Amino acid sequence: MITFDQLVLASHNAGKLKELQAMLGGHVRVRSIGEFSDIEPEETGLSFVENAILKARNAARVSGLPALADDSGLAVDYLGGAPGIYSARYADGLGDAANNAKLLDALKDVPEEQRGAQFVSVLALVRHADDPLPILCEGLWHGRILFEARGTNGFGYDPLFWVPERECSSAELAAEDKNRISHRARAMAQLKQRLGL
Ligand SMILES: O=P(O)(O)OP(=O)(O)OP(=O)(O)OC[C@H]1O[C@@H](n2cnc3c(O)ncnc32)[C@H](O)[C@@H]1O
Ligand SMILES: [Mg+2]
Numbered sequence: 001m002i003t004f005d006q007l008v009l010a011s012h013n014a015g016k017l018k019e020l021q022a023m024l025g026g027h028v029r030v031r032s033i034g035e036f037s038d039i040e041p042e043e044t045g046l047s048f049v050e051n052a053i054l055k056a057r058n059a060a061r062v063s064g065l066p067a068l069a070d071d072s073g074l075a076v077d078y079l080g081g082a083p084g085i086y087s088a089r090y091a092d093g094l095g096d097a098a099n100n101a102k103l104l105d106a107l108k109d110v111p112e113e114q115r116g117a118q119f120v121s122v123l124a125l126v127r128h129a130d131d132p133l134p135i136l137c138e139g140l141w142h143g144r145i146l147f148e149a150r151g152t153n154g155f156g157y158d159p160l161f162w163v164p165e166r167e168c169s170s171a172e173l174a175a176e177d178k179n180r181i182s183h184r185a186r187a188m189a190q191l192k193q194r195l196g197l
Helices: 014-024 048-063 084-089 096-106 175-181 183-195
Strands: 006-009 029-032 067-076 116-126 135-145 161-163
Touching: 006 014, 006 048, 014 029, 014 067, 014 175, 014 183, 048 067, 048 116, 048 135, 067 084, 067 096, 067 183, 116 183, 135 183, 175 183
Parallel strands: 006 029, 006 067
Antiparallel strands: 067 116, 116 135, 135 161
């Protein structure tokens, strides 16, 4: 079993960091990549797995500590899985509001029954920068894309993501509830099991 007393979270996304910290904080001392570097590695992979590993290795390299990365995104059925690994960059780096506006526009004539989507999270944990055996866990969260934004909690695409099991948008969920049922929560549950946490 892998043991360590601290771990770097390899994310520059404040919303994501908050969620990962809430899920892990009680179990291990979590540090943030921002303590070590402000430079975001280029996400050159073609899959969530490749990008998660790349971010984790980079964080382990700059910190000298074990590192955990999350690569995540929204896969929309009608768009053939887009924006997928390009979710953060969907509107060419203009940010969450522009990403959401672009998605609403892409689906403006698409009826409710064809608006299925899933959030994907892949977590990669490396013990050191050259770790030959990263631990990989994935979580999916099925829902639908709304016709307009609802709610102000969370981050990213949360205001557009309808959560059938709660009958509200992801941005209308309390943080603790999202952290129990989200794609990231599912991936994290597996990771904790693998680590014996
Ligand atoms: O790479 P890091 O530094 O972790 O931060 P990032 O924001 O660039 O993260 P990703 O590359 O993994 O891109 C994921 C994007 O998918 C979206 N996303 C992922 N998880 C989400 C969630 O729980 N709620 C809403 N949007 C989410 C959001 O727009 C993210 O920016
Ligand atoms: Mg990123």
